[in-house]
Amino acid sequence: MKSSSTRVIIKQLGPSVVSTKYGKLRGALVEFPNTASVQLKPVEAFSGIQYASLRNRGLRFLPPIGPVERWNGIESAWSPRAACPQKVMREKELVDTMPDASLIQTLRIAQFTKSQHEDCLTLNVVVPFRGKCV
Known part of the structure; x- marks a missing residue:
């Protein structure tokens, strides 16, 4: 990738x-x-x-x-x-399950879900x- x-x-x-x-x-x-x-x-x-x-x-x-x-x-x-509470997948899980283009986009977005609150x-x-x- x-x-x-x-x-x-x-x-x-x-x-x-x-x-x-x-x-x-x-x-x-x-x-x-x-x-x-x-x-x-x-x-x-x-x-x-x-x-x-x-x-x-x-x-x-x-x-x-x-x-x-x-x-x-x-x-x-x-x-x-x-961000609203949501499951945060580990990068290894993502690498194993997603196409490269989707993975890159998901990793970009992931930085905004580190801090979560109801x-x-x-x-x-x-x-x-x-x-x-x-």
């Missing part, structure tokens, strides 16, 4: 400030290395945005409530929060960057 590494460059905090009814957010400006065959444009990523809450498991097995987090000022939204009601939002990169 060939290893394929994709580099993503998070250059800086994004220039856009987004207002929500809970407060203001600033994401990260994400750039991708371009090659002769692939030209990807930069994006702004807003990660770990809470959209509902289980009140620290106080509402386990019950419908969630609206977000409890509110803030003044501008919050940085550039760190993903914990209160995982958050979103990651990625939007095209509309400004000029410097």
